[in-house]
Amino acid sequence: MSDLIDRLLDGLPQDAVLTDPDVTRGYAQDMAGFCDSGTPAAVVFPETVAQVQHVLRTATALRVPVVPQGARTGLSGGANAASGWLVLSLLRMNRILEIDPVNRIAVVEPGVVNAELSRVVARHGLNYPPDPSSWESCTIGGNIGTGSGGLCCVKYGTTSEYVLGLDVVLADGRLLTTGRRTAKGVAGYDLTRLFVGSEGTLGVVVRAVLALRPSPPPQLVLAAEFASTGDAGAAVCAVMEAGWTPSLMELMDTTTVRAVNALARMGLPDSTAALLLVGFDSTDPTGDLAAVAELCRAAGATDVVPAADSAESELLLEARRLALPALDSLGTTMIDDVAVPRSRLAAMLDGTAAIAAEYDLTIGVVAHAGDGNTHPVVVFDAADPDQAARARASFDAIMELGLDLGGTITGEHGVGLLKKEWLARELGPVGLEMQRRLKAAFDPDNLLNPGKLF
Amino acid sequence: MSDLIDRLLDGLPQDAVLTDPDVTRGYAQDMAGFCDSGTPAAVVFPETVAQVQHVLRTATALRVPVVPQGARTGLSGGANAASGWLVLSLLRMNRILEIDPVNRIAVVEPGVVNAELSRVVARHGLNYPPDPSSWESCTIGGNIGTGSGGLCCVKYGTTSEYVLGLDVVLADGRLLTTGRRTAKGVAGYDLTRLFVGSEGTLGVVVRAVLALRPSPPPQLVLAAEFASTGDAGAAVCAVMEAGWTPSLMELMDTTTVRAVNALARMGLPDSTAALLLVGFDSTDPTGDLAAVAELCRAAGATDVVPAADSAESELLLEARRLALPALDSLGTTMIDDVAVPRSRLAAMLDGTAAIAAEYDLTIGVVAHAGDGNTHPVVVFDAADPDQAARARASFDAIMELGLDLGGTITGEHGVGLLKKEWLARELGPVGLEMQRRLKAAFDPDNLLNPGKLF
Missing domain, CATH: 3.30.43.10 (Uridine Diphospho-n-acetylenolpyruvylglucosamine Reductase, domain 2)
Structure with missing residues (x-):
């Protein structure tokens, strides 16, 4: 050595x-x-x-x-x-190399922290949308590696939509440049997006050209309470079917709402089966929220409270951002990441509740509802081997449920080691074989993060 | 045989x-x-x-x-x-298999005609944005193969943004399913987008899950005349730097404007150096156009005429759509497809004019200005071998200019046979080698559209 x-x-x-x-x-x-x-x-x-x-x-x-x-x-x-x-x-490669407001791009090194980039481009009237929960600490390189999402995706998409070009060091040390600095380009196979979500298994990203958007107007948010997950799911479907494009559409189940109240005394409605947050950063968010409030009421909302201003909206978002810390405070947690067609959101929530009952565990669900991307959080006592085994089993049952509902085992967190058996199941033998062939094409000696993904 | x-x-x-x-x-x-x-x-x-x-x-x-x-x-x-x-x-595989307004997806066979899909989803209040000029005849499978764009891209992106999942028959006859039906998903390498723009060299797409958007409000368009390409380019930059996101931003040079007038007597301003069309499909297009008109005037526009209504906007779009037929009517044409950073648009236009002078040819330019994606159209007499040789040489010079300006040889038309030498030049040896390795991973016998791309 x-x-x-x-x-x-x-x-x-x-x-x-x-x-x-x-x-x-x-x-x-x-x-x-x-x-x-x-x-x-x-x-x-x-x-x-x-x-x-x-x-x-x-x-x-x-x-x-x-x-x-x-x-x-x-x-x-x-x-x-x-x-x-x-x-x-890559933490020491953390320079923002260029911000270009006319071409709406930033050129960055991989160790730049997501929130730092957001703050710097905001000074130029620009926005880098992907906003994973860890945005104050996670890096752009990590975001590219996992294809990160966040709360913004229902309107703005995920990391994949914002990576235009990359410099990548291959396993043999050669430098590969992919993609472009232009708004459009189809010169050869799209290697750029092949690297997004590749979890460090194909090469090491050392520079990225990112697309930016103009800073949106301030977001206004409403909170809607539902007596059943079915009603909440119906509201999500009604809003999307009516052609609205909210900038945020998040859901917390009872378990999560109670955990947030316990942690931070936010005064959220403890008795609600599902709390839905819907935001707009449009030119008329008040009007848009009023229309969506109507749709929520028609779907059976027991209460709908639009925020009066940005400050109230920010409080609602703060409650949402506390969901994971609040569930973490209940014990050891495992966070799942199953995305289903949004029409199956209620089925996913109900099925997850049934799994919690079956395995006798607390499972709180927070979801990017507009995307059908649920994060069931399994809470357990890691010191209790039986509970830990049930936690892992319930985690797997949640992925199985997601696949049964036409979904995917991972909406934005990636496969890593945790879900590799499930990736094989989702992709099937032909899909898996082609993934392996791609890996071999880039990393013939299997030295880059081997054993991840598959 | x-x-x-x-x-x-x-x-x-x-x-x-x-x-x-x-x-x-x-x-x-x-x-x-x-x-x-x-x-x-x-x-x-x-x-x-x-x-x-x-x-x-x-x-x-x-x-x-x-x-x-x-x-x-x-x-x-x-x-x-x-x-x-x-x-x-694939022309007989032309069924629209599913339209799902809640999940905003369509499932189609590859032979479905682009405009047919647009018309059918419009009945559900939905929109499939990619709109290449050939949209009344081109197929979704072809659009996927080339990663097609169109007029919408400045706001809505290209085909790549709208393909969620694919069924692909591989060279050996096996069926590969890629991607998902969900809004998000990062399960393994993004094979879906690897197929977009792969020009039939990796497999044969037999089914596609496409993302749809809500139908936008009607678009309102203005026309701005400029006495120089520099002023027109400055206007494009000013509009984008100010944070506007038009739904359309097209440019025609003098040659193109005159050709359209000659073909269809549209009454376009024959003396203008560049005619810029800017559209908005926002909730307040009149207000947005007024603001953009100011920016155009500040950049030196000699005249700015906002359309009064959708019908007038449609007339302006009609003039734009006639650009290629009008240039075609002047002789045999070769259409190029160079995209540059939008800040270099004026340099690209001026450089193209210099190339036209150098090779003593007519070259009209129509451009998706907001994307920096220019289509210089070389007009020549195919019966004259010397002119034909100069046409091909000028076509190459235009690509060289695009690369020199930090652009790409193809924004949306693909590489095919026409640009393969130039693809090698754009990608460099490492990039080209990785493209070849990918090809070999999918098509080891090199039977799928061999000799295309590289």
Whole structure:
């Protein structure tokens, strides 16, 4: 192993290579539970493209597996490292290289934090929409690796819609440039979007050209309470069928609402079966919310409260953002990420409640309702092996339910280690074989984050 | 060759296999000039997925190259067939299988005509945005193959944004299903978008799940005249920098405006250096157009005329749609498709004018100005070998100019045969090698539309 370290130090400064096992062990995991990890041989922090190339040439020469890492906020074990692996952290490559308001693009290094980019482009009247819950700490490189989403997707789509071009260091150390800086372009196969969501298994992104949008008007939000998930689901369908495009459409179930109240005394309606938040950042959000309020009432809402202004809207969003911390405060949690056609949202919620009952566990659901993307959060006592086993079993049952409803096992969190058996099930044998062939085309020695995805 | 026909007829009805060389020759080309083609061995018209599988299994068994075809409205020779090839026409697979207003998706076969889909979904209050000029005849399968754009892209993006999932028959006849029916999904590599723009070289699309949007409000359009391309380009930049998102932003140069007037007596301003059309389908298009009119005047517009209503807007669009037929009426034409950062639009227009002068040819430019996507149309006398050679040389010079300005050789028409040398130049050796590896992963025997792209 000292050969590895010596060779790494040939092209990296001393302080960019960590080798103390007590330290490297701390870089072996992201935020997912139930995923194996070990003690990495080293953690490296390159600051330049040339240094990344050096790291990958070294790893390939010595046949050492490499896992690229950002802020390790991932939820599927995609950034986990096994013993002997090399962790390639991109955190020091965190420069915003260019912001171009006329062409509405930003050029960034992978370690730029999502929220930092949002703040900087906002000064130019621009917006980078993807907004995962971890946006204050997660990196653009990590977002690209997992194809991250967030609350904005119902109107603005996911990371994939905002990546125009990439510089990628391949396993053998060569630099590949994909895509473009132009609004449109179809020159050859779309390698750019192949890298989005590839979880570090095809190459290491070292630079990205991102599309930006004009900053939207302030968002106004309403809260609608429903006595049943069926009514809430019907409201979601009615709003979308009527042709509305909200900028946000989120749902919290009873369990989640109660957890948020317990954590932060937000005064949310404890008795509601489902709380739906709908937002508009249109030119007339008040008028749009009034129309949507009518649709919610017609679908059976027991109460509909539009926010009077941005400050009230922000309070509602704050309650939504507390959903995961609130559920986390109840015990150890596993967050699932099943997306179904939005017409099946109520079936997904009811089926998840039935799974919670069957496995005798607390499962709170928070959902990007407009996208049909649910996050059932399984709460359990990790010190109780039986509960932990039931938690894992219920987690799998939720994915099975999602597939049965015509959905996917992951809307925005990725596959990583956590869902690889389920990816095989979702894709089927032909799909899986083509995924493997693609992997082999880019990484013939299987050194880039091996064993992830499939 | 009779073995091929006999085997094809084992799984296809008699009327689905054409073999008369005089007939098959008629299927050997799309709309591109300067591209080779030959006499296909047969043209087949499968009506089912199983028949497509039979065709591809047969072709692979006999090592016969296959080119999938839609309406052959392509502009890069991507659908051309060489002698001995099998033409696989998808025109009889033209059913709209499903329209789902709640989930905003349509499921279609590849032979569905773009405009037909638009008309049918409009009855459900929905919109399929991609609108290439050939929309009354081109097929969804062809649109997917080339990643087609159109006038809508400045606001709504291209075909790639609207393909959620695909059924694809691989070269060996196996059926691959990619993607999803849900709004979001990141389960494995994004094979769906890899097929978009792959020009029939990776597999044959037999079914597509398409995303739809709510029908927008009627569009209102203004026309702005400029005394110089520089002023017109500055106006485009000013509008985009100010944060507007028009639904249409098109430009015609003097040559094009005069050609349209000559063809249809539209009364367009013959003396203008550039005519810019800007449209909004927002909730207040009149107000938005007034603001944009101010920006155009500030950039030096000599006249700005907002349409009073939809009918007047439609007239302006009609003039725009006549641009290509009008230029076609001047001689044989070659349409280029270079996209540059929109800040370089004026440089692209001026450089193209210089190329026209250098090669002593008429080159009219019509552009999706908001996207920086120009279509310089080279007009020449095909019967004059010297003019034809200069036309081809000027066409290449235009691509070189586009690359020099940080652009791409193709914004929406694809590479086909016409631009393969230029694709290699745009991608560079590493990019090209990865494209070839991808091709080999999907089509190891190189039987699907071989020799296209690279």
